[in-house]
Amino acid sequence: MKVKEILKLEGKYHFESRLINASPKIGGKIKVSKQEIDLKSFLLGNNSDMILVRVSGESMIDKNINDGDFLIVDTLAQAKENDVVIASLNGELTVKTLIYENSKPMLEAANKKFFPIEIGEFYQFELQGVVRHVIKRI
Numbered sequence: 001m002k003v004k005e006i007l008k009l010e011g012k013y014h015f016e017s018r019l020i021n022a023s024p025k026i027g028g029k030i031k032v033s034k035q036e037i038d039l040k041s042f043l044l045g046n047n048s049d050m051i052l053v054r055v056s057g058e059s060m061i062d063k064n065i066n067d068g069d070f071l072i073v074d075t076l077a078q079a080k081e082n083d084v085v086i087a088s089l090n091g092e093l094t095v096k097t098l099i100y101e102n103s104k105p106m107l108e109a110a111n112k113k114f115f116p117i118e119i120g121e122f123y124q125f126e127l128q129g130v131v132r133h134v135i136k137r138i
Helices: 039-044
Strands: 002-008 016-020 032-038 050-056 070-074 084-089 092-101 104-108 125-135
Touching: 032 039, 084 104, 092 125
Parallel strands: none
Antiparallel strands: 002 050, 002 092, 016 032, 050 070, 070 125, 084 092, 084 125, 092 104
């Protein structure tokens, strides 16, 4: 999966909404809670170095990341094994799961059509951030 576009998330928009507790009641009506949620705080936390990334491709479909989705990426986070990351690999940005095999980093797709990418010593490799949220249209 490739990075198609990167946008800086700025703190100038504020969106607050009431919570609706969804429960599987047949014939029930929506009950609006008095509790409110600030979506900006929920999605970004206190981190000012989040970016919005639009992706293309199908290599991460088994993690429910599809062509055209937007990812909220934490550029300050230290990536851990099994995190979904944005990585620069030989000058191209890609979205994959970070794994380690024999202490060597690898990038693994979430689609059986794609093989894991072993990071060789001559690769230009740099982690750019950790994916925190996926935003998609339904």
